[in-house]
Amino acid sequence: MTKSLNSNFKRQRRNQKSAQELVDGILSGNKADLAQGITMLESSKPEHHRMADEIINGCLPHSGKSIRVGITGVPGVGKSTFIEAFGNHLIEQGHKIAVLAIDPSSQKSGGSILGDKTRMETLVRKEEAFVRPSPSKGSLGGVAKATRESIILCEAAGFDFIIVETVGVGQSEIAVRGMVDFFLLLMLAGAGDELQGIKRGIMEMADALVITKADIEEKTKVKAAMTEYKNAMHLFPPHESDWIPVVSSCSAISGEGIEKINEIIGSYANTTKLNGFFDKNRTRQDLKWMEERVNELILESLKNKNGFQEKSNELATKITQGKISPFRAAEQLLKDLNIT
Amino acid sequence: MTKSLNSNFKRQRRNQKSAQELVDGILSGNKADLAQGITMLESSKPEHHRMADEIINGCLPHSGKSIRVGITGVPGVGKSTFIEAFGNHLIEQGHKIAVLAIDPSSQKSGGSILGDKTRMETLVRKEEAFVRPSPSKGSLGGVAKATRESIILCEAAGFDFIIVETVGVGQSEIAVRGMVDFFLLLMLAGAGDELQGIKRGIMEMADALVITKADIEEKTKVKAAMTEYKNAMHLFPPHESDWIPVVSSCSAISGEGIEKINEIIGSYANTTKLNGFFDKNRTRQDLKWMEERVNELILESLKNKNGFQEKSNELATKITQGKISPFRAAEQLLKDLNIT
Structure with a gap:
């Protein structure tokens, strides 16, 4: 809640538009909004991911x-x-x-x-x-x-x-x-x-x-x-x-x-x-897109889980000390997190 | 159990060596075993994955x-x-x-x-x-x-x-x-x-x-x-x-x-x-390797989960029929499988 308020506040301060505002702008052909929307897609900041998703979903039907x-x-x-x-x-x-x-x-x-x-x-x-x-x-x-x-x-x-x-x-x-x-x-x-x-x-x-x-x-x-x-x-x-x-x-x-x-x-x-x-090719591209997006979402959601980052850092330290191979470390991480 | 017996049988019939035999051969410098080991790493067949893992783990200390x-x-x-x-x-x-x-x-x-x-x-x-x-x-x-x-x-x-x-x-x-x-x-x-x-x-x-x-x-x-x-x-x-x-x-x-x-x-x-x-660079490469291996293992294990393939096929059909966008389909799949 605080976080969301906070980000709303920041957004307003920077005069940044909301996802819906950007979608509306894009649909009306506004090139500045289009450029800003693409900037959101390109952003690696986690806080931009949700906004990017909303923009894409808003544009897809068109x-x-x-x-x-x-x-x-x-x-x-x-x-x-x-x-x-x-x-x-x-x-x-x-x-x-x-x-x-x-x-x-x-x-x-x-x-x-x-x-x-x-x-x-x-x-x-x-x-x-x-x-x-x-x-x-x-x-x-x-x-x-x-x-x-x-x-x-x-x-x-x-x-x-x-x-x-x-x-x-x-x-x-x-x-x-x-x-x-x-x-x-x-x-x-x-x-x-x-x-x-x-x-x-x-x-x-x-x-x-x-x-x-x-x-x-x-x-x-x-x-x-x-x-x-x-x-x-x-x-x-x-x-x-x-x-x-x-x-x-x-x-x-x-x-x-x-x-x-x-x-x-x-x-x-x-x-x-x-x-x-023509259509067959586009459908095939869409299926591939879904697959890539699924992979992305899976990795994103698991890496946000409790303990992932801590465990991962622990194992990284062990790799640095030469105590475990990266290959074994990966197996260990999944085991520790009950993913396998 | 049956599967494992079955694959043992197949292996013997084809006169294929076990992971341990290949590791022993590789460690003794046998080039034919080395070649066969690499073939296992390159294989996309799921039944070769475990064997490839064993070979790598056997070779890593050396x-x-x-x-x-x-x-x-x-x-x-x-x-x-x-x-x-x-x-x-x-x-x-x-x-x-x-x-x-x-x-x-x-x-x-x-x-x-x-x-x-x-x-x-x-x-x-x-x-x-x-x-x-x-x-x-x-x-x-x-x-x-x-x-x-x-x-x-x-x-x-x-x-x-x-x-x-x-x-x-x-x-x-x-x-x-x-x-x-x-x-x-x-x-x-x-x-x-x-x-x-x-x-x-x-x-x-x-x-x-x-x-x-x-x-x-x-x-x-x-x-x-x-x-x-x-x-x-x-x-x-x-x-x-x-x-x-x-x-x-x-x-x-x-x-x-x-x-x-x-x-x-x-x-x-x-x-x-x-x-x-020199060492710093190798360690960094190892950490990257662990990260990539973790991603691979996560995706592998989730895609073997119950329902993943069925749900995925259902959504693929909907994409083909133009009923859902690939982007939404990916979100839906993760929701259906309780991954998010």
Whole structure:
């Protein structure tokens, strides 16, 4: 009781909105409230968890009506420039777009390597766009969780085209693939995929592969790269969606090929909505989400139980003294708490 | 009871050894038993979990007496060739080396992209070497867990130099950094770090950065790259270990610079053992290991509880029918099972 009063008091002092106020703001399309809601999702403070849950539950009934697109490619491929050009094109077509980023790569310093704030300059100034940099700290799991939940909030705020950008080349793509409808891989012509660090596993996940900077590179080089990638993609097992991945090219500067990418995504959505894969994929993602959320809730509730922290600290001391192995200590902890 | 008899029977039929037999074999340095033990750790079958636990507990008292080195670099940098040359050098110095790999990148096809079997040909034939490819499937978490436990088994089998190789460029490096004493980053001269996909976060974690293929590249190019990287590394915050990361170069073909890398690692071990960081780091890794193991055991035990699977399936059906959000379903599941 005192605690709750206390936190109410603090909230008022800081002029922070309640969960319901934020939900109302988000549903009315207020970008400041959307940003504040996402900040709650990203917060690691336990006192923000309940508020985050309320916001998500408030937004969920109004979510789902967007196309969710994951975009990846190595640093240097021109992701931001592409997203800026593509996003502006989508806005011209009447869309409202949200750009979220997953980049848990610079864990040690906790800072984003890309200096997100200076990117996508024209896009961030548009009323119809919402650009949110990646949370600057946290594990991939935590960052991915926050991004998945942010999608819900963006959709509730009326954004109908969600772009999830990922900077890494590897594990984070798998996380993103698990939360989007369409996965787009950007590549450079002529750099060779070995050096680009693009791995088979990433190419296999792509629904489209687009060669960027088609204005700078020689036409023959772009064509050769497209042929090479088309051949490579043919060797992969067919997608469960029955969609045949498309290889294309574009220039974010001249705008050439940008419109085509939107058409490809539209065609993918039509095809997979007709054959049932679109919904099947979303349901599967939802089931996975439930599973992850269950794990999270279980661990949260047990670790708040009486004695957990004390016992855990005792065993940690023993590990530090070399008296017990971490493996045995874990077993002991569960036994002491009657969990097994 | 019947189950246990049954599994004993099956075990005998397949001529499979018991946990104790495998531990005895591992402690006597038998590589076939070591391989079979690791297979148990990697197994996702619940009936193998208990056996895996017994093997780990049997090996733990005999572990810890090695130096653990993580090696990373983009595909194409020549990791295998390097590890082959470096490993053979270590064997000449009287070491027994184990090479483990973490590569959860090709999740969809489940196959390793590198065709591990044909790699490190001379090394795999040496009595003093044990080479184990990455498990071909599983999440990064699962693969990392198996690798961490495999280190224990290799050490118990008498291997005193453990190399953990990672192929990705991103999240898996963070996992590897969490289980080794020394982290080595391989780089190419003149390819530019942007194109190499090496991110600031990875460079920051490195205790040494080594330019490979120094025989192929022009000397001036190698020198220029070394200077460039030295300058770049100076800009990072100092390591907690007080170790100043070293930039070096080598040729796996001519052998030039290979010995020096072993000296660098030795010097690192001396320095950090003297200033206490070596043990502090291992203890910290152990505490993290305990935490992860606790999470794993909690989830395992709860999911084996009565009603969990049934309730979970019921809610999954409701999600599929669009009757409940995954987020609410997770809350409902815990409520139904009285976990919260």
